[in-house]
Amino acid sequence: MAEYNFRAIEKKWQKYWEDNQSFLANVDKSKPKYYSLDMFPYPSGAGLHVGHPLGYIASDIVSRYKRIKGFNVLHPMGFDAFGLPAEQYAIQTGQHPAATTEENIKRYKEQLRNIGFSFDWSKELRTSNPDYHKWTQWIFMQLFNSWYNKDSNKAEPISTLIEKFESNGYNGINAACDEYVTEFSADEWKDMSEKEKSDILLQYRLAFLADTTVNWCPALGTVLANEEVKDGLSERGGYPVIRKTMKQWSLRITAYAERLLEGLESIDWPEPVKEMQRNWIGKSIGAELEFRIDGHDDLNIKVFTTRVDTIFGVTYLALAPEHELIEKITNREREKAVKDYVAVAKNRSERDRMSDVKTITGEFTGAYAIHPFTGKQIPIWTADYVLAGYGTGAVMAVPAGDTRDYDFARHFGLPMVITQEGTNLEEGANPSKVGKVINSDFLNGLEVADAQKLAIEKLEEMSIGKGKVNFRMRDAIFSRQRYWGEPFPVYFKDEIPYLLEESELPLRLPEVDKYLPTEEGDPPLGRADKWTTKEGYPLEKSTMPGWAGSSWYFFRYMDPSNEGDIFSKEIQHYWENVDLYIGGSEHATGHLLYARFWTKFLKDLGFASVEEPFKKLINQGMIQGRSNFVYRVNSSNKYVSHNLRKEYDTTRLHVDVNIVHNDILDLEAFRNWRPDFSDAEFILEDGKYICGSEVEKMSKSKFNVVNPDDIIERFGADTLRLYEMFLGPLEQFKPWNTNGIDGVYKFLKKLWKLFHDSAGNFNLSDEKPNKQELKVIHATIKKVEEDIERFSFNTSVSTFMICVNELTALKCNKREILEKLILIVSPYAPHIAEELWALCGHQTSVAEAQYPAYNEEYLKEDAFEYPVSINGKMRVKLSFAVDTPKKEIEEVVLENEIVKKWIEGKAVKKLIIVPKKIINVVI
Secondary structure, eight states, X not given: OOSOOHHHHHHHHHHHHHXXXXXXXXXXXXXXXXXXXXXXOOOOTTOOOTTTHHHHHHHHHHHHHHHHTTOEEEOOOOXXXXXXXXXXXXXXXXXXXXXXXHHHHHHHHHHHHHHTOOOOGGGOOBTTSHHHHHHHHHHHHHHHTEEEETTTTEEEEHHHHHHHHHHHTTTTOOEEOOSSOOOOOHHHHHHSOHHHHHHHHHTTBSEEEEEEEEEEETTTTEEEOGGGEEXXXXXXXXXXXXXXXXXXXXXXXXXXXXXXXHHGGGSBOOHHXXXXXXXXXXEEEEEEEEEEETTEEEEEEXXXXXXXXXXXXXXXXXXXXTOTTHHHHOOGGGHHHHHHHHHHHTTSOHHHHHHOOSOOOOEEEEEEEEOTTTOOEEEEEEOTTSOTTSXXXXXXXXXXXXXXXXXHHHHHTOOSOOOTTOOOOOTTOOGGGOOOOOOOTTTTTOOHHHHHHHHHHXXXXXXXXXXXXXXXXXXXXXXXXXXXXXXXXXXXXXXXXXXOOGGGOOOOOOOOSOSSOOTTSOOGGGGSSOOBOTTSOBBOOOBOOTXXXXXXXXXXXXXXXXXXXXXXXXXXXHHOSEEEEEOOGGGTTTHHHHHHHHHHHHHHTTSOSOSOSEEEEEOOOOEEEEEXXXXXXXXXXXXXXXXXXXXXXXXXXXEOGGGEETTEEOHHHHHHHXXXXXXXXXXXXXXXXXXXXXXXXXXGGGTOOOOHHHHHHHHOHHHHHHHHHHTSOTXXXXXXXXXXXXXXXXXXXXXXXXTBOTTSOBOOBOSOOOHHHHHHHHHHHHHHHHHHHTTOHHHHHHHHHXXXXXXXXXXXXXXXXXXXXXXXXXXXXXXXXXXXXHHTTOSSOGGGSOOOOOOGGGGSOSEEEEEEEETTEEEEEEEEETTOOXXXXXXXXXXXXXXXXXXXXXXXXXXXXXXXXXXXXEO
């Protein structure tokens, strides 16, 4: 095969890998293991664009490299197949989500195969497959049947909690549980009804049902997570979202808050991602105290503060709009204003309220709290800068010590500081620069830490407060009012939730006539003819969220066909956890946090052997689009070339990048692109239409989406793989520019030519290589190995290019050199490597070969060419053997004719020799 026929080569080897299951991964204790994984992709109808494979290519390079370095590599792929997009499409078209999902997956797999990934397809997973979501349902059952024992610091079976209740009632229970739990004795527990016992256990279960304030999107008919809402609108579709109270399933992730924080210290993740998780978890050490409400002897406002020493600076209390006491304490005069305010404010998402520091809103309830130490009245307001999801949903405002409190107080004309003398904080003063608020005999003059400690002691002495550790993170809402998700294995009898038997799993989705909520407002599962148990008890109508199946899939890949267990413990102990995980940083406080939570839970119950799912995480950057533009002359259908546009009154329009080549527009393709362009006229420059360009996000609306299929058809998969790596460091954002792909394609053709003579015949010599050839290949082996180990793939591609250029210049066709080159190129460009390896006479795949070791001996320099400077100016270069004595170098330098010329007979004051750097003669 004289020419580099990439189409034939790539199809041939993709078929070979599939037919021979070349990348099958099974337990092999004779080898070290390596588990390489990409974040679970969602198969959208649009398929892949060239930005999507970036991380996959990087993980594939590492996987192929580790395999030929002697590792047993697990590199699987599957699909996060449940989710809202498929359901929305089903609502619009009436087509079952399973059908569109299957179609999308087929398209994805075809594209992934065409790029030549070394996936073990025998381990493919789909969250929508009942064989898989059976085990997601099973994990939910374990969560329902568990509680978190703070004494043992892990999850335990709920049966052990019931035993404690039977022995001692609720006394002595140190559990992660609801804020307010029912108090009872052992005897009272025994006398309770089944419903009463169920309600109490829900206060402790790790999966529990409770009234919860949620983000409800009427247009989508479902609850949304905080990260799915932006500026009061759903991230998908841009529909209005309101806050409402609904009975929802939740998972008690807060039980694991401390362990989730501690675990961040043991994993090799990007620091920004770890910091996002730390902030999301939001650990605060402080105190919780109570304020009595004037005129409401039976009501108290609980407040959490990290600075209880500022208690004497409190000038008002602020409650979150969702706070349960607002309706009870608001007086008649303020009732309408407060009610109207709450209706608007509580529907803003917590994310929007946290980020909006400029908008100041609030309403006075007309009620007053009593200061626990001074006895003074403190006005109670509601303000949306206070979050129901943090602390107690109430803030003791200290304008002298907090900027948001200060801004609020100043906006509404509230006191800034109440001192013994009754003076106020100076108008316009900066609260961050105000000293301690001094208004107490027992806190005066103390340092902050001592004041904190003493204030907490006083609160506990008065039985109105205590020291407390608080976390910003809330329990994870686990219900979605959707059809296309995992059904809960739960039924209801006398309003009590019960689990199905394990033998009844998987609980499959029923057929429904529409994928919309019922006329009564029930979720779509309410449309099923019979959504009940065989005994007739109603099943839960909500489904699990999209993140349920992706919170543990990395374990199932290890043992995907196991019908009797979630996975074999022996197999999991071998693979342990993921060594390299590549995906987007946008999942920091969603998937990545939930996966860590579920892993710790499975470890507690003895199913997993690890605390953390992913040892190393890399966030790949985004490949941005390179948009092209045409310039339409206004009030015409004429289009003027880029460099002539300023001579006309024009409007800039995006044009499909696929009909532009090196910024030159294909005029006929443009006319055929859209009917309104069919009679387009062009004002050209040098006979061509030059388009404008700009780097933007790759999107359909900008017509700058590049399909990898098109690139593969024109240049081949190996070119695509190398080019995506060549664009820049993996973690950085970088623009796609098809114009630059030619250079990579030419490199592969040059690589091919190294193995062929001028007549196009494959031609390798068994002659021994010379020093220069050995130095080139061993330097390349060393550099590429170092690059892969530190995930610097773009520099490897440059190294390959330099190596091939140098070997071409040396006219090298030595087998000992070029076979090594094939091996180090193979992780990056596997198809051409396989073909060349076979042409070399090898009967087995290059993926079964061994990565070559570099020899430092070949990298040593025999000689060094010194730049020789006279008074700091370089005048000549002289070469010396690296072991030449300094005295001998001095003699040669001073006798050199060019040096003599520049010295001009003057005395040499100094002759400085910096080994392997420079020689400087000072006269």
